[in-house]
Amino acid sequence: MSDDWLDAIKWDAHGLVPAIAQETATGTILMMAWMNRESLRLTRETGHAVYWSRSRGRLWHKGEESGHQQVVHALRIDCDADVVLMEVEQKGGIACHTGRHNCFYRELDAEGRWVEIAPVLKDPNAIYKKT
Template identity: 75%
Template structure:
């Protein structure tokens, strides 16, 4: 860690060196997605003004939109009261945050009968976004 970045030490990093990060749309206030960040991804997010996450499945930095072009411009970075969750207030380019082609990852809602109902439409076919890479 660089000595000029003590703000990173104020985060309660998990034992794996990660912290959950919530991306919230600044215009609508809707939660778009939850991802993970490590020190480097959070530092790069602050430095570039674009969301960079840690992909647990790929085990590498993931620049949001690197495949889809749907980047997240970061307007503010917030830390919760316990210091263990980061909130990114973002402007979502292209209006699609989810790899399923929807505005947000939280497109399923539990109904009265205990079933998950898809409530948000697919805005763009994932095949057209990723070319079958997902």
């Protein structure tokens, strides 16, 4: 299988592209992370979301520690080919490392404050190993 499809992506100066994970069943935006060529290629090959972790400096298989994998149903790019949209099934119902369903759990209120609008579904300390 040729990787020519990856050449259509407009990678940034660091060889990355933003990737948005959207829940297939609800349309909810779960999270945004970064992908490089290898992570996007692996995502297509495995059918599971693989990202590039800038903080770890390595590939990050979503759910590798938490078990909260994302099964990819569709891969799309935007009109400028500089953003990837993935339609995913979120295993375990938690996409955010804070233990919430999605990463967009704060909303700006009328007084200009960021207010948490979604509950923690599971304590992150119970999800992730302590090192």
